[in-house]
Amino acid sequence: MDETHAELFTDSLRPHAASWDQAGQLPAGIVQDLARAGLLACDLPVRYGGSASSPLALGRLCAELGGVCSALRSLVTVQGMVAASVLRWGTEEQRSRWLPALAGGDLLAGFAATEDGAGTELSAVASTLRRDGAGLVLDGHKRWVTFGERADVLLVLARLDGHLATVLVETDRPGVTTESVRGLLGLRAAHVAHVRFDAVRVPQENLVAPPGFGLSHVVAVALDHGRHTIAWGCVGMAAACVDHVSAHAAGRRQGTVLLSDHQVVRARLGRAVVTTAAARELCVRAAASRQDGGPDALLDTVIAKYAAARAAATVSQDALQLMGAVGCTADSPVERFFRDARITQLIEGAEQVAEVRIGDHALRGRTRRPADGQGATDGPAR
Missing domain, CATH: 2.40.110.10 (Butyryl-CoA Dehydrogenase, subunit A, domain 2)
Incomplete structure (x- = not known):
């Protein structure tokens, strides 16, 4: 599915997202709807029912979904995680059996x-x-x-x-x-x-x-794929919050003064725009690394997910603050994104774990010397 069709599809779902959240469930048939729209495991090879979508195309689709309903994006995420693991580490018999069913929506993983x-x-x-x-x-x-x-x-x-x-x-x-x-x-x-x-x-x-490959290989592939899609979903949430709060600020009056006329409001909007754009660029960089299969692809994905989850949390919080009571109602997308964004900072690697991993990479190959410059150096930091 191209971006235009994806946007049309997600627009048709947008009016229902709040009621799904309140009901605590997605409607029956939604898996098949997503499959028909080409959103399930779309990065699988065509021979297994996918569209061979690039990491960038997959990411942009997840951003579209993330800006509508995080539960829908989660469905695409978990389906893709399992499919990616089977594609990478399954036998040909397993790929032929499971992957078309996952891509076609016959099975929910x-x-x-x-x-x-x-x-x-x-x-x-x-x-x-x-x-x-x-x-x-x-x-x-x-x-x-x-x-x-x-x-x-x-x-x-x-x-x-x-x-x-x-x-x-x-x-x-x-x-x-x-x-x-x-x-x-x-x-x-x-x-x-x-x-x-x-x-x-x-x-x-x-x-x-084989036994012994479960965590280091199979689960590692699943989590890496999950971080990529979650990161883009967070960018979609942040961008949606910017849109909602901008529309509110441009139309909300306090007496005779528009909310958008206040410099502090415009400044906070400006920060939100920059935060969202920065997270998006890190996601684009990660997608390029994944496409190229470069040595930094895993780390770039960790960085993108870390930054995008923080962006979604920060931007949704600022949007909620600017919108006040209007943003706190049960049918407010900003209120829902504010709650969803906090979860994304925990799943597929809590942000504190990501910070340590990113810090470890920064220290790789460095040595520490005694203050007087004499004596043996420590080994590489781990």
């Missing part, structure tokens, strides 16, 4: 990694896979699974033979139960759920990559 004791540190997961004859048996309890309430298949991180592994688990298998999560701060229509696996039997062929 979820990504199940987080647990009570394994959030930022996913290597601490306690879920287990054990071999039983020709198959596998899965036990564990996953938390905060986006679209876990509706997903047809989950990419699950667990331990097998003492190593971290990933497996695709259909949710209609005996032993899979879900607990819907309501009343979240943001992303309320993203069908978040906790998912329990009690002696769930899974075929051996559902294992994605």
Whole structure:
């Protein structure tokens, strides 16, 4: 789908976003609607049902969705995360089986990694896979699974033979139960759920990559893909907030004076425009790095997601401040974006974790010398 068609499609959804947020769910059939519009796993190769969209094209589509409804963008994100992992690390049989179904909207995917004791540190997961004859048996309890309430298949991180592994688990298998999560701060229509696996039997062929590759390879690809789409979605949120607050300021009068006539208002609008533009440029840079396959692609994506999430949070907060009570109503897009933006600073790597990772890169190869300039130097900072 090109940008013009994407904009027309998202415009048709815009009037419903507030009611979806208030209801805490997306309408039935929305997955198929997105698939028909070419928005699901559109970066997959054509032979697997995708459109071979570039990272920039995918990003711009996510920005369009992000400026309308973060739950919709989340759906595209999680579908893309699972598809990207299967494309990169699945067998040809797995790609042929799963990818067309994901791109065509026949299956809705979820990504199940987080647990009570394994959030930022996913290597601490306690879920287990054990071999039983020709198959596998899965036990564990996953938390905060986006679209876990509706997903047809989950990419699950667990331990097998003492190593971290990933497996695709259909949710209609005996032993899979879900607990819907309501009343979240943001992303309320993203069908978040906790998912329990009690002696769930899974075929051996559902294992994605060998044990030991689960976190460092399969999950790493999923998270990287997720950061890219979330970053662009945040740019879309920030840009939408600028539009809403600009329209409000230009039409709102305090007595005989327009709100936009106040210098402090124009200055805050100016900061919002620059913050949004800067985040967008970092996303463009990350997309170019991803397209080229350069060595800094992963880091550029981390930087873009970090900056864009902060931009969405800052700009939505400033917009809310300028709009006052009007911006705080349940049907206000700014109020919804303000809540959603805070969530984006936590998912796919909290901003504090991103800061450490970016700082580590800045220090790579540097050495520290004693104050007097004598003695051996320390090794490279880690």
